[in-house]
Amino acid sequence: xxxxxxxxxxxxxxxxxxxxxxxxxxxxxxxxxxxxxxxxxxxxxxxxxxxxxxxxxxxxxxxxxxxxxxxxxxxxxxxxxxxxxxxxxxxxxxxxxxxxxxxxxxxxxxxxxxxxxxxxxxxxxxxxxxxxxxxxxxxxxxxxxxxxxxxxxxxxxxxxxxxxxxxxxxxxxxxxxxxxxxxxxxxxxxxxxxxxxxxxxxxxxxxxxxxxxxxxxxxxxxxxxxxxxxxxxxxxxxxxxxxxxxxxxxxxxxxxxxxxxxxxxxxxxxxxxxxxxxxxxxxxxxxxxxxxxxxxxxxxxxxxxxxxxxxxxxxxxxxxxxxxxxxxxxxxxxxxxxxxxxxxxxxxxxxxxxxxxxxxxxxxxxxxxxxxxxxxxxxxxxxxxxxxxxxxxxxxxxxxxxxxxxxxxxxxxxxxxxxxxxxxxxxxxxxxxxxxxxxxxxxxxxxxxxxxxxx
Numbered sequence: 001x002x003x004x005x006x007x008x009x010x011x012x013x014x015x016x017x018x019x020x021x022x023x024x025x026x027x028x029x030x031x032x033x034x035x036x037x038x039x040x041x042x043x044x045x046x047x048x049x050x051x052x053x054x055x056x057x058x059x060x061x062x063x064x065x066x067x068x069x070x071x072x073x074x075x076x077x078x079x080x081x082x083x084x085x086x087x088x089x090x091x092x093x094x095x096x097x098x099x100x101x102x103x104x105x106x107x108x109x110x111x112x113x114x115x116x117x118x119x120x121x122x123x124x125x126x127x128x129x130x131x132x133x134x135x136x137x138x139x140x141x142x143x144x145x146x147x148x149x150x151x152x153x154x155x156x157x158x159x160x161x162x163x164x165x166x167x168x169x170x171x172x173x174x175x176x177x178x179x180x181x182x183x184x185x186x187x188x189x190x191x192x193x194x195x196x197x198x199x200x201x202x203x204x205x206x207x208x209x210x211x212x213x214x215x216x217x218x219x220x221x222x223x224x225x226x227x228x229x230x231x232x233x234x235x236x237x238x239x240x241x242x243x244x245x246x247x248x249x250x251x252x253x254x255x256x257x258x259x260x261x262x263x264x265x266x267x268x269x270x271x272x273x274x275x276x277x278x279x280x281x282x283x284x285x286x287x288x289x290x291x292x293x294x295x296x297x298x299x300x301x302x303x304x305x306x307x308x309x310x311x312x313x314x315x316x317x318x319x320x321x322x323x324x325x326x327x328x329x330x331x332x333x334x335x336x337x338x339x340x341x342x343x344x345x346x347x348x349x350x351x352x353x354x355x356x357x358x359x360x361x362x363x364x365x366x367x368x369x370x371x372x373x374x375x376x377x378x379x380x381x382x383x384x385x386x387x388x389x390x391x392x393x394x395x396x397x398x399x400x401x402x403x404x405x406x407x408x409x410x411x412x413x414x415x416x417x418x419x420x421x422x423x424x425x426x427x428x429x430x431x432x433x434x435x436x437x438x439x440x441x442x443x444x445x446x447x448x449x450x451x452x453x454x455x
Contacts, residue, residue: 026060027067027146028121032109033057034148034435035447041407041434042153042418047100050152052107054093062089067119069093070112076103076369076415087111102155104407104414106370111146120144143440149408150435150447156418162363164389171296171384172344172393179208179309186314195247197221202244202264207310209303211261215241215311218248219320226322229315231255233308233330233337236357238275238285242266252327253320257311259304259333260285289377301385305340312345325349331404332412332438333357336387339420342398343390351394354403355438359416362386372410388419396426399455406436427454 035041037051044050054069067087074080077099085093099105111119121144126132165171186205193200199221204214220227230252234240241258243265248254262274278285278300280292285300292298312328315321327350328341335356342351360369361376362383376382383389394400405417414432421430434447 024060024124025119025122026062027111027119028060028124030059030111030121030146031057031443032069032111032146032148033442033446034107034109034150036152036434038152039447040432040449041151041447042156042432044099044152044154046102046154047098048154050097050099050105052095052097052150052152054095054109054148056087056089056092056146059089062087064088066114068112068114069109070116071095071107071109073097073105073107074370075099075105077101078368078370084112099152099154102158104151104153104156104370104418106151106408106410107148108408109148119146121146143437148435149437149440151407151414153407153414153418156415157422159415159419159422161360161386161388161416161419162366162383164362164386164392165380165383168384168389169393175208175302175305176309176344179306182206182208182310184310184313184317191244193218193247195250197250198248200245200248203314204261204263205310205314207261207306209261209306211303211307213257213307213311213314214261214264215255215257216245216264217253217255217315217318218245219253219318220250222250223320227320228252228325228327229255229318229321230327230329231257231311231315231341233257233328233334233341234259235330235332235334236286238262238271238278242271253315253318255311255315257307259307259337261303261307287376289379293376293379293382296381296384299381299385301382304337305344305385308337308341309344312341312348316347327352329353331355335402335412339387339391339394340385342395342400343387343393346395346398348395348398351398351400352403353400355406355409355412356387356402356417356420357412358386359388359412359420360386361416362389364416369413369415370410371413371415374411388416388423391420391423392425394424394426398426400424400426400428402428402430404436404441405430405432406438406441407432407434408437411438421451428452429455 034054072082123139188203191200204212241256280288328338329352330338331354335353338353342348365378429452431450435442
């Protein structure tokens with residue numbers, strides 16, 4: 001057998017350099033694309049056949065019998081069905097089902113090997129550069145399955161939750177009155193900006209409840225005009241808005257608050273202690289249905305709402321605000337807070353919630369709708385904070401766009417998001433995405449469609 005000594009030495013040098021050698025699998029670039037026979041997957045009628053077509057795209061050649069598709073159908077009717085078929089690069093998988101009531105059907109399909117183990121994609125990039133290492137870290141945080149998670153709906157424009165509390169408006173009037181008794185005393189600190197056209201501030205403002213509202217905001221330096229206000233809310237956890245931004249946009253006041261009213265710029269141990277202090281019964285904040293969520297007096301969401309209202313009040317007090325445009329936005333728990341903001345403050349003129357969390361948490365168990373394993377269990381106290389109820393109080397002048405609603409998102413189930421959309425009284429729009437779960441949006445082209453009213 002002949003070989004080149006030079007080539008062998010080059011190979012040894014390459015292996016010794018720390019450059020990883022990846023064995024690419026046949027499905028590492030594959031996507032399981034799914035769509036329904038109707039262009040808009042929520043246009044089905046009761047009892048009408050739904051046809052899902054799942055197609056494997058981007059796969060390399062593989063041996064027949066090495067891989068299978070395991071799929072399951074669930075739905076708001078409580079029925080379940082599952083199957084397992086050989087994976088094919090040429091022949092799509094067709095699943096037919098129906099729903100005899102208003103609501104949603106969910107289809108989850110995953111590629112598995114012959115032993116039933118889920119296929120996990122491997123990273124195919126070069127990690128010898130800092131950019132490559134960052135790309136690998138991002139890749140490892142993504143869902144590495146070859147899968148489809150989507151669904152279809154029947155008469156979703158008729159969906160509603162359980163009746164709201166009779167004293168709903170009285171409850172919030174009392175909360176606002178309590179907040180009004182707390183002086184809006186602010187501690188503000190200016191920080192060095194990386195852009196001479198933008199000023200950067202951190203702030204803490206007294207608030208009702210156990211902690212103040214804290215966060216950051218940036219303001220354009222140009223004083224020749226006033227600016228729209230834009231407040232951004234963030235997802236679940238206790239790690240958002242801990243540090244100071246280096247700059248901000250030049251066309252608006254940009255405010256970010258954390259959900260917890262903690263201090264900014266502290267050491268990591270401090271934030272761990274804050275996060276641990278708001279747990280109860282082994283649950284993190286907002287999830288304890290045995291104590292925290294049994295009463296409006298102990299519900300953590302109530303304190304968050306105080307901080308949202310106070311943050312909006314403070315933003316509107318800034319001399320740079322134009323007095324007319326007030327934008328709220330955020331995703332997941334940030335989407336929930338966005339709806340709270342618009343429902344509690346009539347001055348919010350634009351609301352942009354994405355994948356909004358906790359919709360229909362007031363009726364999740366009693367209505368027996370399909371939902372995932374992570375979320376907030378139903379209590380009567382939570383109905384005061386259910387975004388589907390506060391959505392009814394959003395000003396008719398406020399434009400609301402649900403920027404993404406995943407038909408496979410069962411952290412924020414589509415049934416609750418549909419109710420949220422139904423309850424918005426003014427101009428509204430919702431963007432449904434097929435095959436999208438909470439953190440995943442399938443690559444283009446995918447089945448997506450929008451609904452709007454008075455837009």
